[in-house]
Amino acid sequence: MFESPVEEGWRYWVRWQVPVCGLIIAIPCAFALKFIRKSMAKPLLLSDLWSTHWRHLSPLWLLLYRAFAFVCCVQLLYEIVALHGPFVFFFYTQWTMALVAIYFALGTVVSAYGYWCPSRKTHSKNEEDVKLMEKDLKKNVDIVKEDTIKVQNECAQQEFQEKAGCLGTLMQMAYLAAAGASVLTDVVFWCLLVPFLLGENFQVSLLIGSIHALNAVFLLGDTAINSLSFPFSGFAYFVAFGGLYVVFQWTVHACCVNWWPYPFFELSTPWAPLWYLGLAVIHIPCYGIYALIVKAKYSLLPRLFPHAFVKTF
Template sequence: MMQLSDTTDSTTLGYWLNWRVYLCVFSVLLCMVLASFTIWKRESSRNLTFDKRENQQDRDLCGDEAWKPCLKSIHPACLLAFRVVSFASLLASLIAKLHVTRGVTFYYYTQWTFTLVTIYFGCGSMLSVYGCYMYRKSTETTFNEDVTRIDEEQGPYLPLLYQDATNVSRTEPLANTNINIQKNQHAPIWSYIFHILFQISAGAVMLTDCVYWLIIFPFLTLRDYDLNFMTVNMHTVNFVLLFGDAALNCLRIPWSGMSFFVLWTGVYVIVQWIIHACVSIWWPYPFLDLSSPYAPLWYLLLALMHIPCYGFFMLVLEMKHYFLSKWFPSSYQC
């Protein structure tokens, strides 16, 4: 755990009443306002096109992308197994970290992101269980339809008793379809929430690991940071597991989804400001210290890092979809 010595008292008015703080606060709030406006515009556009069913890009409203693998040859149970194992691993690491630090771990953006990814895999596991159930029901429906078609071809030569069973089998596909439609009316809501978690996690994981391995580890570790297995685990396993899930699932992330990521980081920064305004305590990351003359530059650099971090993850996903559609055209289903 990194605890840098803090010589400036952040609870005094002199700490907050200066141009550096004003500029940093303005930049963070401006980013959050723009992100909120982007989300509002996106949702307004989605509501207008939802009833028409003409916007093919709003695939997260279909309800099955949250649990459907990217290839038909991959059974949904494989994605379920991966998510359950990932959730168990992340949860075990998080509990161990909480036990060691006694809750202080949530002072860091890393643990916010790690907890978010844990929640993501927990929700994904539940949605995959639902998806396996729906996949099984659809398989049974397809089988019943095949039996019905055979019965219709052989109908005049079948006994009356079997003909009654045939009539039942003819109505089962319709009944199952109605059940599926009713259930799928609720599925898009959870799929949409899950998609938001995916978009936030995609950027937050990249930002967390990039800041740690490119800034904190090279420049701060040698002086006052104790590198251990748990620290390395917190900054690697979330990245590996999230990319593994992205390789299997059907989800995409649009550029507008970066707005959720920006809001996530903005909320963390504001929470840090509130804490330091009330308590004189060390900053979890030295570049967040508003007393530094380079604070506006650090905040600007941190804001700009959101673009390549989110964009890299988005690029990897688009490359995955492109190559899978070329290599497995008959099995690709994203």
């Protein structure tokens, strides 16, 4: 039987497994923060956050969908907290659901702003500015090929498009991290916990099943509609989110909690570094699964719906 960190005191944290496991978590997080800094320097367009890839689907439907998903996520969190208390936030599942709720909250606000606020007026003004620039180009250049004019106009339009602010950046970060976290949560629950631990001490209720399924379902529905990109660099947000959860677990166990919500977090076993290494490595296929889904979206949907789906990249 393992000794708890609270009962054993400081001796629990000076064993050799602690710095090894700490490095296994810290090194990927350090690289993740480096990628995050680089990715934040790239401009993010506001129109990518609230528009859709479907010609005849109004962005209003995406707004309503995000608002509905946010309400459902908050309701699920409320019900599980009311049933088990705030203690449930020791588990990664509730962290994931909270992150999904944050994404849909930010998405609802950004979609509302993009649909009703000055971005559309700015876009119409941008079109006028582009037309003026086109006239100037025609006056100053005698012979210009038609395709060259189109390229210049597209560049001008992109230059005038409104950039996404901090809110839009946080929304993109939450989306990329929540995608990987949802896959990790649901795969571990349905493929490991349910088949091997289901019994008298572990039962799947409607609430537990919903909170381990609707997180991914809501995100997949949003992915099918939205225009958000899913870059490889987004993996850094997923890694940082996982590292933050581990830091949280270590902190609360060093201060007041004498048990681990997941047995693979236990540091007193000689197998702890292998468990933590496996925990770090499993992030790769989980993010990769969602990346493949997004890739399939841009390869299959244009073929299935050639006149309805707009493939921009």
